[in-house]
Amino acid sequence: xxxxxxxxxxxxxxxxxxxxxxLAFALSGGLLGVRKQxxxxxxxxxxFVVAVAGGMMRDILISALPPAAITDTHYFMISIGAGLxxxxxxxxxxxxxxxxxxxxxxxxxxxxxxxxxxxxxxxxNPLMAAIMGMLxxxxxxxxxxxxxxxxxxxxxxxxxxxxxxxxxxxxSVGHVIxxxxxxxxxxxxxxxxxxxxxxxxxxxxxxxxxxxxxNAT
Amino acid sequence: xxxxxxxxxxxxxxxxxxxxxxLAFALSGGLLGVRKQxxxxxxxxxxFVVAVAGGMMRDILISALPPAAITDTHYFMISIGAGLxxxxxxxxxxxxxxxxxxxxxxxxxxxxxxxxxxxxxxxxNPLMAAIMGMLxxxxxxxxxxxxxxxxxxxxxxxxxxxxxxxxxxxxSVGHVIxxxxxxxxxxxxxxxxxxxxxxxxxxxxxxxxxxxxxNAT
Amino acid sequence: xxxxxxxxxxxxxxxxxxxxxxLAFALSGGLLGVRKQxxxxxxxxxxFVVAVAGGMMRDILISALPPAAITDTHYFMISIGAGLxxxxxxxxxxxxxxxxxxxxxxxxxxxxxxxxxxxxxxxxNPLMAAIMGMLxxxxxxxxxxxxxxxxxxxxxxxxxxxxxxxxxxxxSVGHVIxxxxxxxxxxxxxxxxxxxxxxxxxxxxxxxxxxxxxNAT
Numbered sequence: 001x002x003x004x005x006x007x008x009x010x011x012x013x014x015x016x017x018x019x020x021x022x023l024a025f026a027l028s029g030g031l032l033g034v035r036k037q038x039x040x041x042x043x044x045x046x047x048f049v050v051a052v053a054g055g056m057m058r059d060i061l062i063s064a065l066p067p068a069a070i071t072d073t074h075y076f077m078i079s080i081g082a083g084l085x086x087x088x089x090x091x092x093x094x095x096x097x098x099x100x101x102x103x104x105x106x107x108x109x110x111x112x113x114x115x116x117x118x119x120x121x122x123x124x125n126p127l128m129a130a131i132m133g134m135l136x137x138x139x140x141x142x143x144x145x146x147x148x149x150x151x152x153x154x155x156x157x158x159x160x161x162x163x164x165x166x167x168x169x170x171x172s173v174g175h176v177i178x179x180x181x182x183x184x185x186x187x188x189x190x191x192x193x194x195x196x197x198x199x200x201x202x203x204x205x206x207x208x209x210x211x212x213x214x215n216a217t
Numbered sequence: 218x219x220x221x222x223x224x225x226x227x228x229x230x231x232x233x234x235x236x237x238x239x240l241a242f243a244l245s246g247g248l249l250g251v252r253k254q255x256x257x258x259x260x261x262x263x264x265f266v267v268a269v270a271g272g273m274m275r276d277i278l279i280s281a282l283p284p285a286a287i288t289d290t291h292y293f294m295i296s297i298g299a300g301l302x303x304x305x306x307x308x309x310x311x312x313x314x315x316x317x318x319x320x321x322x323x324x325x326x327x328x329x330x331x332x333x334x335x336x337x338x339x340x341x342n343p344l345m346a347a348i349m350g351m352l353x354x355x356x357x358x359x360x361x362x363x364x365x366x367x368x369x370x371x372x373x374x375x376x377x378x379x380x381x382x383x384x385x386x387x388x389s390v391g392h393v394i395x396x397x398x399x400x401x402x403x404x405x406x407x408x409x410x411x412x413x414x415x416x417x418x419x420x421x422x423x424x425x426x427x428x429x430x431x432n433a434t
Numbered sequence: 435x436x437x438x439x440x441x442x443x444x445x446x447x448x449x450x451x452x453x454x455x456x457l458a459f460a461l462s463g464g465l466l467g468v469r470k471q472x473x474x475x476x477x478x479x480x481x482f483v484v485a486v487a488g489g490m491m492r493d494i495l496i497s498a499l500p501p502a503a504i505t506d507t508h509y510f511m512i513s514i515g516a517g518l519x520x521x522x523x524x525x526x527x528x529x530x531x532x533x534x535x536x537x538x539x540x541x542x543x544x545x546x547x548x549x550x551x552x553x554x555x556x557x558x559n560p561l562m563a564a565i566m567g568m569l570x571x572x573x574x575x576x577x578x579x580x581x582x583x584x585x586x587x588x589x590x591x592x593x594x595x596x597x598x599x600x601x602x603x604x605x606s607v608g609h610v611i612x613x614x615x616x617x618x619x620x621x622x623x624x625x626x627x628x629x630x631x632x633x634x635x636x637x638x639x640x641x642x643x644x645x646x647x648x649n650a651t
Binding site for chain 2: 047058061062063065122124125127128131132142146149150151152159162165205207208209211
């Protein structure tokens, strides 16, 4: 899930951050699985899906096949580790819920900027690259909710997708104005985290249409 | 989403029709989003998904990657435009529901014939090309319903998928007997619209199995 | 869906077994469709999806595009045949439910070992190849449940996914230790069937986390 970058240090940094994001998302998947009383397998499966589905969707759509999560086993190992941790030490992990929410915020920001940059590296136009960044961030959560038979909460809540989109857009704008990738990636990630914090602590929301829905389909 | 065609005029015509279909599907997605009280982002997302998911599924399955909806930003622009329109002028758009149903019918017909032709152009055998045409037509609606946590209505209702399949099959039959694409595409689209009209106004339905389902799984 | 194998007889054998698995899965999909009172189209659609979705997901993820189920019409023919059979002779087919459960077990085992072997043949690492084997086996059932608006039962039940994973893992282990494919494929299939039988007749289950879930999300 790593774009071409122009320095080995930056590349390693992004790699580590990508793994941190994977861990955060896998933990949030695992927690949901335990709460839903899934068995061990179901918990591990959900950890893996939440952690990698967004990146897989992006890789399929930008034609970077096979997806990184298939060719690089780190994603799998991290997800399974997080799932096992959640399964066997659930009370401990759940007590860290606040920290995990922060992790998740960081994971969203990192996935979005890394995803947009990878799409640009594969020749996708900047507009759709920003969308691919958003998809990388929210795809895991969408897959989780669809598998759990629920309306994906990213379609309703808390600027989640919008924050990811803002991060992707920052990377695309940086690309268009010819900036080296690192600066817009950092700005984008910061913007994503800022929007999420405002959504959680200040109640920022996207507008909802004021129309009453008394027209049945 | 445009197949190889043998005249520039035809190509432009198909292009315009593809956009009309995209617009129709995006409007129907947007209307659902407003009715479900999604926020602005959710409405735009649903518009986009309904408009492009069928074509994306087809492009992935026929290996035309990246999908046209990623490389060509027109689909995105049209979808977002339709979503914004629906969000801010919902009563106005909803009052056009009858026309949108007609649009949707036309969109289904166009997507099905264009999708089947594209599959043939990518070397898919005529049988599966007809199925790919159907998928192009119904994929957006399926994705919409799955995201909304509902059983896809195409699995139940109104000859919707069958009409799309008939359109795809007409294109495949034309290909097998060596006809130039335009004629079977027009016939297929007409057949699709005819079947939908019969389903809506005359209540034509596919048969349902007469068996009582008192065998639990 | 056939991996490179080293003898024509083995290749033909695997081909036939792959079709048997397709048939078994298509029958189980068709039975569900009739029970849910889908119309003829819906029943055929469900038969096809259950039979091929797992293989399609695998082929997309290992970049074997277009998927075998698109390029080879046998899968389609077998699925549609099974769907028609179920639709018109439902009581007859339903009375064979016990045999179909056995078929399904065999289908799961065959799909898992064939899927893992195909992933290895496409250069996927053994760890993810085992996962791809599992996905081939359970993907159809997952797609069926998501389309029916239900939590995929593979996330909950009866060692289903674990049995498929064990089969895939056997093939991968065989590959790593340099065995010719046939032996690990047979062993893997036998292991999968054994685990399923133990789950059904002895109530073997994967562990469920002992934690009470009184922490709301």
